[in-house]
Amino acid sequence: MKVxxxxxxxxxxxxxxxxxxxxxxxxxxxxxxxxxxIRLANEEIDYEGYDLIHFFNIIRxxxxxxxxxxxxxxxxxxxxxxxxxxxxxxLGGVMLRTASQLLGSxxxxxxxxxGRSFLNGDKIIDNSYIFRGHKRSVEQLLNSASLxxxxxxxxFKRLSKRYRFKNEYLKVPNAVSEEFLETNPNNxxxxxxxxxxxxxxKNQLNLIEAMKGLNTTLKxxxxxxxxxxxYYQKCIEQAPxxxxxLGQLDRREVIAQLDAAKVHVLPSWFETTGLSTLEAAxxxxxxxxxRKGDTQExxxxxxxxxxxxxxxxxxxxxxxxxxxxSELRDYVEEHYTWGKAAQMTIKGYxxxxxxxxxxxxxxxx
Numbered sequence: 001m002k003v004x005x006x007x008x009x010x011x012x013x014x015x016x017x018x019x020x021x022x023x024x025x026x027x028x029x030x031x032x033x034x035x036x037x038i039r040l041a042n043e044e045i046d047y048e049g050y051d052l053i054h055f056f057n058i059i060r061x062x063x064x065x066x067x068x069x070x071x072x073x074x075x076x077x078x079x080x081x082x083x084x085x086x087x088x089x090x091l092g093g094v095m096l097r098t099a100s101q102l103l104g105s106x107x108x109x110x111x112x113x114x115g116r117s118f119l120n121g122d123k124i125i126d127n128s129y130i131f132r133g134h135k136r137s138v139e140q141l142l143n144s145a146s147l148x149x150x151x152x153x154x155x156f157k158r159l160s161k162r163y164r165f166k167n168e169y170l171k172v173p174n175a176v177s178e179e180f181l182e183t184n185p186n187n188x189x190x191x192x193x194x195x196x197x198x199x200x201x202k203n204q205l206n207l208i209e210a211m212k213g214l215n216t217t218l219k220x221x222x223x224x225x226x227x228x229x230x231y232y233q234k235c236i237e238q239a240p241x242x243x244x245x246l247g248q249l250d251r252r253e254v255i256a257q258l259d260a261a262k263v264h265v266l267p268s269w270f271e272t273t274g275l276s277t278l279e280a281a282x283x284x285x286x287x288x289x290x291r292k293g294d295t296q297e298x299x300x301x302x303x304x305x306x307x308x309x310x311x312x313x314x315x316x317x318x319x320x321x322x323x324x325x326s327e328l329r330d331y332v333e334e335h336y337t338w339g340k341a342a343q344m345t346i347k348g349y350x351x352x353x354x355x356x357x358x359x360x361x362x363x364x365x
Contacts, residue, residue, distance in 0.1 A: 001349060002035040004050040004073075008063045009042040009123070011056075014226060016197065017174070017275045018056050018080050021151075024177050025078075028342030034349075042125055047071040052146070052352055054345075056080060058159070061137035062113055066126035074146040074352050078172070081150070081159050083270055083293075084109070084201070105162075106135035139163050146352040149345065151272050152294040170348045173298070174273040175338045179251055180282040185329065186259040189285070191217040192318060193261035195254055195276040196268070198232045199225040203267045203290075203308045208239050210267075210314035216242065216322065218265075221257055223248040258283035263321040267308045271295050277303070278336055281328035286321040288314070298336070302328055 005026055011019050026036040039045050041063035047053075053075040055064045059082060068075060084105070110133055113124065124130065129137050142148065142165035149172045150156040156169050192211075196202040204220060211218050220243065224232035236245065249257065258264065264280030265288040271277075272294050277287050281299075289295050291305045304321045307313040 001353070002050050003029070003037075003052060003054055003349065004045070004047065004071075005036060005038045005054045005056070006041055006045075006064070006067055007038070007056040008060050009040050009125075011040065017273065018078075020177075020275055021078065021080070021174055022056050024175065024338045025341060025345055028338040029345060031339075032342065032346060034346065041067070042123060045071075047073060052076065052349060054078065054149075054349075058138055058141060059109065060113075061134065061141050062124055062126050062129040064141055065129065065137060068141070068144065069126075076147045076149055076348055076352060077141065077145050078149045078151070079155060079159060080272055081155050081162075082272060083158065083162075106133070106138070110134035135163070139165055142167055147348050149348055152297045154294040154297050155272055158294075168351075170344060170351070172341050172344045172348070173336055174275055174278065175336045175341045176275075176278050176282045176332055177251075177338060179255060180258075180279050181329075181333055181337070185283040187284075187326075189260060189262040189326065191219070191261050192263045192265055192322075193219045193221060193257050193280070193285070194265050195221040195257070195280070196266060197222050197225050198235060199228040200231050201269055203269055204235045205231070205238065206308060206311050207265060207267050207314055208235055208243055209311040210318065211243050212240050214242065214315065214318065218243045219246055219257060219261070220244070221246045221249050221254060254279075255283060258285055261285055262326070263288060263318060265306075265314070265318060265321075266290065267306050267314050268292070269308045273298060278332060282332045284326045284329040286324045286326055287328065288317045288321050302331060 005022055007018060007022050022038065026038055029036055050073060053067060053071060053073050055075055055077045057063065058077055058079040142163055145167060148167055148169040150169055151172065151174050153171055194207065198204055258280050264277060264285040266274045266277050268290045270293045271290055274289050274295050277289050281287055288304045288306055289299065290308050292308060304317040306317040
């Protein structure tokens, strides 16, 4: 079997959770003898010899549709469906808030695509997107995909609520890489860490507000998103002395920071998974995470939850997590490894290629 993985043009220059999911899934699948190539959506690709295409990010239909039409290959989509509605309406500028309220989420996503094509080089590669619009483009892909691969059942429910389509899905949970499980973490842990891009979605400003008056430290790991430099500057200006910005770190340095910290916090306005939270849990950090999105399907009662718009809620959750016993590592190792994710993904591929899997797929509609 030979698989072509395609993701947004900026997946490596502006890395995110989808970057990790794609790279780690490919690495784990290759261990099963499957050939996997990774390409960017804006590249010219020779599709000859591939059995199927694996796309990422349904919210970026413009990055998918041209390759669907040109290749004529069966394809699956890791949907990674993030809902930006609340953050656009609460934290966006006057024009963004007004557009969100008047036009709705899909029209606003359409305008963002147009904007990104001018601001950061994320060019429109399928001109039919311009005329079809965002919602119709997404629905067309959801209906024509051979199989959908959401990271949770709840993600699929959100998709079904927003869009009209009929298709099968196979849940493939996100996971942690082997490096995070190689050695036992340090038990002498203290303080708080946050590993994430610095941007409004990740909500560092309200976290910084929550840190004021706390008798502990916060280390923020990550670089600002390209279009959020003003937000980053506000974070620096408002940060008290117990907050430190460490910038972008390599994986080994991230692990060292997680090993030193008692708590990892991700008070985002939305998370499909919270990959850095899973990684922190693998290093036996207690975790504080948003309720918004699909996080409770992953962590259940093993996390402290906060309301992203309420610094006092964030502070309360942090104080409780600092006192909790750390015992998440075994839970993550049992349920959330890329090896397990690879096995589920391969079952999906086999289903698409008409092979018997012995697995009962979920069906919508």
